[in-house]
Amino acid sequence: MESQVEVCQKARKLTRLYRHSQSEVSVRIIDFPQEESQLIRQSAELLVEAFKQHWPKAWPTMxxxxxxxxxxxxxxxxxxxxxxxxxxxxGWIGGIESYDGKVWELHPLAVSPRAQGRGIGRMLVEDLEAQVAARGGLTLWLGSDDEDGMTSLGGIDMYPNPLEHLAKIKNLRGHPYGFYQKLGFVITGVMPDANGFGKPDIYLAKRVAQSKESTKNHAAFKLRVNDEIEIRMYEESDAETVFALVDRNREHLREWLIWVDATNSQEVTLQHIRDFERHYENKVALSAGIWLKGELAGAIGVVGYHWHNRVMEIGYWLSASQQGKGIMTKAVSAMIDNAFNNLGLNRVEIHCASGNTRSRAIPERLNFKQDGVMREAGLVNGQFVDKVIYSMLASEWKTYNQS
Structure with missing residues (x-):
């Protein structure tokens, strides 16, 4: 049973797993430790190595x-x-502030050749988007050079109408602008002859956060489970209600959830809700309330999306007074339907402490497969606990529903 605050913590850390050659490797994205000379040297070597084929003049020397x-x-x-x-x-990534913090430039992005093709670049860009949004930035942009004819803009005279050529751009030999387009960036302009005749710089940008006004009008996540149950993202006006439910269930929740004691005021809860909104907008996590006949009964969310692998992990908790009514089973089932039918995901996971039998009953009731046990993977109330990993695949869910 994962908490709403754990959703925040995992989104902040952005610790991911990627699969390669049937192995699972942990990837940790952190602020660059400036005192680590070895990491600085490794990162510099990446710049030289990663760009020497297509942009050797970018960093010709160490x-x-x-x-x-x-x-x-x-x-x-x-x-x-x-x-x-x-x-x-x-790999590593940099961001440069401009326009009083409203706009940031992505520069540079370098991924080790040994790690390319494994989603590291995507993780770094998504992490930078979240970092920029957290600082109040609205747009992330970058320039991507074409020095050796990788696009239809290379090697030509773009004048007198550069925009006409830009509108017809073609990616001829795997130019990086295609990678950024897959991440939601759009081409916004071009600088002809930026690096010499016929060697343009292509500009791309992406909005990473909404203005306060547009956020008010932004359609928050809502999912109707049945006539009585709705899953809906929290709004700032829900802070009092959410805190009151947590406060009433403090002893009940404390057994398995580490965030309970830290959630000690309505103000803290309000800040969590603002964090949840930002994580949802940046597509890294989701935290929502389970509303029974309009009253808050518990919480459910996505601890983390792993878009490259089309995987997500669900977490949840329920008020003590609402247990034993099938509410959580129905809510989790609706979230799984949404993951497979609307989001195009292939795998849904649920992680439970081995001793949390009520939480484990949900995936077992829904015919999830138990993949294994992570030994002492959680620390609750000063004690290490094992975590049981359950999973459901899209093909299995379809068969389960048909039966």
Whole structure:
């Protein structure tokens, strides 16, 4: 049973798993530790190695690359690094503030050749989007050069009408702009001859957060379960209601949930709700209330989306007075339907403490498969607990519903 605050914590850490060659590797994305000289050198080596094929003039020497890494530590910068289990650098990304913080430039993005094709670049970009949004930024943009004819814009005279050529752009040989388009970026412009005749710089941008006014009008997540039950994202006006339910269930929830004691005021709850809104807008997590006949009965959400692998993990909790009525089973079932039918996901996971029999009953009742047990994977009330991993595949869910 995962909490709403755990959803926040996992989204902040953005710790992901990727699968490659039938193995599972942990990827940790953190603020770049500026005092770690070994990581700085590894990151500089990545710049030289990753760009030497198509943009060798970008960082021709280690000294050039080292200067870029150190520049990324400046006050108006963001610098994040992806590390493997052994602390090795898989990739890193930088952000440069402009327009009084409303707009940030993505520069640079480098992924180790040994880790390319495994979703590391996507993770770093999504993490930077969340970091920019958390600082009040609205737009993330970047320039992507074409120095060797990878697009239809390379090697031509774009004047007198550059926009006409831009409107007909074609990706001829795997130019990176295609990667960014898959992440939701759009082409916003071009600078002809930026790097010499016929060598343009292509500009892309993405809105990473809504203005306060547009957020008010933004359709929050709602999912009708049946005539009595609705899953709906919290609004700021729900802070008093949410805190009151947690406060009434403090002893009941404390047994398995680590966030209960820290949720000690309506103000703290309000901040959590604002965090939930931002995580939903950035497509990294979801936290919502379970409303029974209009009254809050519990919570359900997505602890994390892993879009590259089309996987998500569900977490939930229910008020003590509402247990034993089938509410959570129906709510989880509706979330699974939405994941497979509307989001196009392939796998839904539920992680439960091994001793939490009520929480484990939900996936078992819905015919989930038990994949295994992670030993002492959670720390609750000062004690390490094992976590049981359950999963459901889209094909299995279809068969289960038909039967």
């Amino acid at each position: 000294q050039d690359a080292l200067e870029t890494v150190h520049e990324s530590f400046a006050e108006n910068r963001l610098c994040r690094v992806a590390l493997d289990d052994g602390g090795g650098v898989l």
